[in-house]
Amino acid sequence: MLNWFKKTTLLCAASSASIAIGATTPTTSNYDSQALFAPLSLPNSVNAMRSGAGKPGPLFWQNQVDYSLKASIDTEQDILSSKETITYTNNSPDDLTLLWVQLDQNMYRKDSRSSIASQWRSSNFTDGYQFDKVTVIINNKHYDADFLIDDTRMRIDLKNPLAAQGGKLQLQIDYSYKVPGTWGGRTAVTPSKNGKIFEIAQWFPRMAVYDDLHGWNNNPYISSEFYLEYGTIDYTVNVPKDYWVVGSGELINPEEVLTKTEQKRLAKAKKSEETVYIRNKADINNPDSRPKDDQRLSWHFKMDNTRDVAFAASPAFIIDGAKINLPEGKTALAMSAYPVEGIGSTKWDRSTEYVKANIEHFSTWYPYPYPAAINLGGHGAGMEYPGIVFDGMQDKDDLLFWITAHELGHNWFPMIVGSDERRHAFMDEGFNTFIDVYASDAFNDGEFAPKRDGEYAPKGGNPVDEILSVLADNEAPTLMAPAEATDEKYRHSVAYFKSALGLVLLREEILGPERFDPAFKEYISTWAYKHPSPSDFFRFMESAAGEDLSWWWRGWYLNNWQLDMAITGVEAIDDKHGKGTKVSFKSNQKLVMPATLRVQYSDNTHEDIRIPVETWMRTGTPSVVLPVTKTIKRASLDPEHKLPDADRSNNTIDL
Incomplete structure (x- = not known):
């Protein structure tokens, strides 16, 4: 990137006269100074839940959702089946007479709102989720719930309200669905030379968020982003024994699904600064490289403080890994999984190097909290989930570095700082692009710097000039526009670039790193695993950095001035x-x-x-x-x- 900030000092000298x-x-x-510097009323007011300092207030609450999932994939028919138990804790001050559940796979139905309205619509479809009943368990009593499925939402009517401030119940749902082909985008089954690659995301019914700002956040899903509650997710994936599975969280049973050789290699990778092959090219299609007992194996994973999990499964994977060094002497595992199509000195051979370096750099803002960080080379959706990202098996050179860094950076925004990315994409894509900028500078003495995204900033151009056409466009949305209401023409230039540039300008030109960095780090720490709003962010940065920034929020964020x-x-x-x-x-x-x-x-x-x-x-x-x-x-x-x-x-x- 460009040298965005250079400290300047006021130097005064006295000598000969100047001319006019x-x-x-x-x-x-x-220009109207009274308009720019007028007192600013932010969208969300201060109250006992959210303070004037942009922090959770004394009455702040957030509901919790824990999941237990037992999934199995029919790799011939491309069908995923699962038994799900949702444990829902109502910490809100409201008794809840009904619940809302998200059904993302229903977006692939021919009659879905997404199929009609989305700019990413496809001519291929599935039947979405298939299930017959929902069982409610509360106070050790079971009953079949009345429910209504409407597009990508399920409303569950409760016989008795779920009590406020700690009421808890469980939902049991057995379901299945056809995994989309490569047209599925973010979740797909993709052919490779040595077998199918299943990239499984948005795969289980998930609770909608109930919060203090909007109540139920239950808008239909039309292939944009997410807003999810936090909890523990414990899941198993049953696949044929020649398949390898990589997924969010910690692998609980390596001794059951890995050979002794693979276990040793995995242990070595966890301690190595250099990339170690856990499963190499020679192991693919070699029966001796997999356990010899059962025909199918169940891979068991667990992840805490997470809003989601995703995984990938294939017999075609090469697997490698290395140690990630984290603050206070802690470590995590950097891992890459990719088919032989990704082999190459400028391709996926370097992926784990990129994962390791970027997670270590991003951890200077806030320590990476998960046991592993995985880069998956498959269909190439360029999509992020907690602890695992889906990238393209053919990616290489600077593109592979940048997309790896960007998708991994989403572990901070919005996986750790759980903003509502469906409403406020700039707090997701923009904040993440902002930390990408510095990660590119830091890696290998700037090997891939400055960070460039070809859609808005061709090499050699000045990034600040690339935003000029957007600022001059009367039809361009503001950063506060809902993600799903933003035309694809502006999605990248506004949600990604303008938002990131806004933070770069705030850091380099308005506050300076000495004030910005501690405030931004404290913001991440304060809102880790919680749901901040834009108003919370604006107030927090003003309070922590010591600056009235009303004029900046008004001109750059609330307007497109x-x-x-x-x-x-x-x-x-x-x-x-x-x-x-x-x-x-x-x-x-x-x-x-x-x-x-x-x-x-x-x-x-x-x-x-x-x-x-x-x-x-x-x-x-x-x-x-x-x-x-x-x-x-x-x-x-x-x-x-x-x-x-x-x-x-x-x-x-x-x-």
Whole structure:
């Protein structure tokens, strides 16, 4: 990435006089200081659940969901069957007369809302979930619940309300579904040279979130993102014995599903700084490389403090791993699983190296909490789940590094910090892209830096300029627009890039790393495994970093305002306050930012002076008087091109 932030100091010198000059600027301006700096009312108000400091309040609550799943895959018919037990704890202050359950696999039905409305619609379909009944267990009593399936939602009517503040019940659901082919995208069965690759995600009925902001969050799923509760998920996957399974969480029974050789290799990988092969190319299609007893094996995994799990299964996998070094001497396992199609010195041979380095880097923000981090080379959906990500078996070079880093970064946003990514994609994709930027800088002395996403920033371009067309587009959505209401034309440029750039600008140009970094780290720690809203984030950063940022939230997040700051004049003055140089500015657009003013002198020296945002609080045509009397030959605003200024032609005056 570009060197986004360089510390500047106010250097004052006194010598010879300067001369006055004017610059041509537009005669009209869209700037209104009273609008930009007006008191800001955030979307969610302060109350006992969420404090004015952006933290969980004294009455904050969150419901908990634990899952037990016993799944089996018919690898001939591509059908997954499972027995599910959901343990639901109602910590809310409300008695619940009904429950809502998400049925993501129903999006693949021909009559689903997704099939009709989604921009990603397909001509292939399944019948979605198949099940006959739902059993409710409460106070050791069982009954068959009345339920209604509507698209990707199931409403379960309870005979008696589930008590507030700790009421608990269980739901038992037996179900099956046809695994989509490669057209399934995020969950699919994909052919490879040595067998099918099952990428299994969004595979079990999951409880909708009931929270203090919206009650039940039960909108139909149309292939966008997720909002899920936290808990423990214990699951087993039964597959033919020649299949390997990699999944979210910790493998509980390696002695039952791995050979002695594989167990030794796995143990070695957990302690190795270098990549160790656990299952190599020679093991594929070799019967001696798998346990010799049963025809099918059940792989048992468990994951705590998680909102979801996913897994992949195939006889075609090469498996390798290495140790991840975490803060306070803790470790985790970096692992990659991919078919022979991924072999190559610039391809998946380096995947575990990328996993290890990125998890270690991201852990400087908040320690990685899970026992393993897995990169799966399969269909290539580029999709994230807790502890495992799905990428493409043909990915290579910088693309493989960037997509690995990006998908793994989602373990922090939204897997650890559980924002509502269905409503607020910028808190998911944007926050994650932000930490990607620095991960690219950190890896192997910047081997793949700067972080670039080809959709918005071709190599060689300045990232801050790539956002200019979006800011100038009257039809572009704001960062607060719901993810599912954002046209694909703007999805990447707004939710990913504008959001990430907003944090880079906040860190590098508005607050500085010394204030931003501790605040952002504390935000992650405070909201780990909880559900913050945008209002919580805005309040938290202001309180922790010590800055009123209302103008920034208003212009960059709540609106799509442009920035165009100009220098209109440089004039020598001599009045009762003394001699100096007056520099005059003008804002032609609605947004302003703190900026660096570089004054270059006739003796070929220069100094950088920070012009704070408060300069613009009363007027759109401010002037600042500098205690400078040396001869000036040039004055430049934002000389290092750090800001997304719409018109840089008015940023410089040559004398």
